[in-house]
Amino acid sequence: MIVELKKNKYVRIRPLVNPLKFHLAIDAIIDAAIPGRIWVDNENDPRSALIWDLRYSYYLAGREDNYEFNIDLRKLFTKEIAPTALVRGIKQYFLVCSEAWKTVIMDKELITEKSYLRTIPRCYYVLKTYRRGDWKQPLPPSFQMKFIDNQLLRNKTFKNLNSLIIEIKDIAGSTEEFLRKGNFGYCLLSSELEILSWCLSFVHGHSCEAWVQTIETHQKKGFATLTVASFVDYCQNNNLTIGWHSTKANQGSIRLAEKLGFERTSEEYFWVFGDHEA
Numbered sequence: 001m002i003v004e005l006k007k008n009k010y011v012r013i014r015p016l017v018n019p020l021k022f023h024l025a026i027d028a029i030i031d032a033a034i035p036g037r038i039w040v041d042n043e044n045d046p047r048s049a050l051i052w053d054l055r056y057s058y059y060l061a062g063r064e065d066n067y068e069f070n071i072d073l074r075k076l077f078t079k080e081i082a083p084t085a086l087v088r089g090i091k092q093y094f095l096v097c098s099e100a101w102k103t104v105i106m107d108k109e110l111i112t113e114k115s116y117l118r119t120i121p122r123c124y125y126v127l128k129t130y131r132r133g134d135w136k137q138p139l140p141p142s143f144q145m146k147f148i149d150n151q152l153l154r155n156k157t158f159k160n161l162n163s164l165i166i167e168i169k170d171i172a173g174s175t176e177e178f179l180r181k182g183n184f185g186y187c188l189l190s191s192e193l194e195i196l197s198w199c200l201s202f203v204h205g206h207s208c209e210a211w212v213q214t215i216e217t218h219q220k221k222g223f224a225t226l227t228v229a230s231f232v233d234y235c236q237n238n239n240l241t242i243g244w245h246s247t248k249a250n251q252g253s254i255r256l257a258e259k260l261g262f263e264r265t266s267e268e269y270f271w272v273f274g275d276h277e278a
Contacts, residue, residue: 001041001042001068001069001072002039002040002041002050002068002069002072002073002076003039003040003041003042003043004037004038004039005038005039005040005043005046006043007032009043010029010030010031010032010038011030012040012043012044012046013030013038013040013046013049013051013061013062014030016046016047016048016049016061016062017030017049017051017059017061019061019098020059020061020096020098020269022124022243022265022267023059023096024202024203024204024205024207024208024209024243025053025057025059025202025204026051026059026061027204027205028202028204029051029053031204033181033204034053034172034181035053035054036051036052036053036054037051037052037054038050038051038052039073039076040062040069041062041066041068041069046062047062047063047066047069048060048061048062048063048064048066048069048070049061049062050073050076052081054088055090055170055173056090056092056093056094056170057093057094057096058093058094058095058096059095059096059097060095060096060097060098060101060105061097064098064100064101064103064104065104070104070108070110073110073111074109074110074111074112077110077111077112078111078112082276085276086276086277090276091275091276091277092273092274092275092276093273093274093275093276094120094271094272094273094274095111095270095271095272095273095274096269096270096271097269097270097272098269098270099268099269099270101270102119102270102272105117105272106119106272111272111274112274116274116275117272117273117274118272118273118274119270119271119272119273120247120249120270120271120273121247121248121249121268121269121270122245122246122247122248122268122269122270122271123245123246123247123248123254123264123265123267123268124243124244124245124246124264124265124267124268124269125243125244125245125246125254125257125258125262125263125264125265126241126242126243126244126262126263126265127232127235127241127242127244127260127261127262127263128261128262128263129261130232130236130260130261131259131260131261132225132229132232132259132260132261135225135226135229135230135233138222138226139226140190141191142190142191143188143189143190143191144188144189145186145187145188145189145226145227145230146186146187146188146189147184147185147186147234148164148168148184148185148186148187148198148200149179150175150179152187153165153168153175157193158189158193158194158195159192159193159194159195160194160195160196160215161195163195163213163215164187164195164198167198167200167211167213168185168200171183171200171202171211172202178200181203182203183200183201183202183203183208184200184201184203184234185198185199185200185201185231186198186199186227186230186231186234187199187227188223188226188227194215195215196214196215196218196223197212197213197214197215197218197223197224197226197227198212198213198227199211199212199224199227199228199230199231200212200213201231201235203240206239206240206241207240207241207242207243208235208240208241208242208243209242209243209244209245210228210231210242210243210244212224212227212228212231212253212256214227224256225256225259225260228256228260229260232260242262244257244262247271248268
């Protein structure tokens with residue numbers, strides 16, 4: 001059995017999502033800070049849950065050996081969720097889950113045929129001791145570190161602005177929603193008014209998660225380090241704790257995090273990545 005929870009009952013799944021509590025979006029959905037939908041096996045005593053942020057991300061929590069829920073999960077995903085996502089222009093998805101859930105998804109083909117799915121192991125870091133307080137000193141001459149606000153996002157003279165906006169929409173759906181929800185970011189601007197690197201946040205409560213991206217032709221020049229350092233400065237000045245998600249294989253991301261003082265936690269999980277149109 002699977003049933004959609006009403007928003008006033010979202011708090012009932014908190015015990016189930018405790019192993020994924022380091023994902024801020026889950027708490028944000030439960031608290032109705034961002035849009036989302038939640039399905040469970042039993043609305044009064046839930047044992048398994050699927051959480052959707054109405055965009056690319058789905059979170060599986062609770063018991064992975066819940067036979068009836070698992071049977072209905074595939075029906076829900078293929079007959080309701082996938083068509084709804086496609087109407088919204090969302091063609092790809094990733095499920096965030098534990099290793100146990102990943103195994104069940106792949107072995108039992110809970111979502112779709114496993115030949116269409118890819119699994120990506122991921123890890124989680126938190127900032128412990130900040131190590132780049134002097135980031136302004138190595139900033140190249142005539143370069144600027146800019147706070148991302150509405151004025152910057154409307155300045156069409158900046159090269160690569162479109163790429164930055166696409167990344168923001170991946171986090172919040174629109175630039176307006178990104179800023180309205182209290183999210184923020186920094187970007188590095190060259191003397192030629194080209195956006196070279198940016199670090200964006202997803203904020204909930206007194207915590208945030210960081211996303212960093214550097215234009216491919218400007219990678220391995222230290223620009224990401226400078227941009228994230230300015231981002232960390234802002235977080236420390238505003239008493240925000242910072243989380244950092246990375247794939248285990250992304251050594252560039254891991255080295256950058258560790259260089260700035262992030263430390264790896266014991267929290268590990270998987271992305272099960274697929275296409276709604278497959």
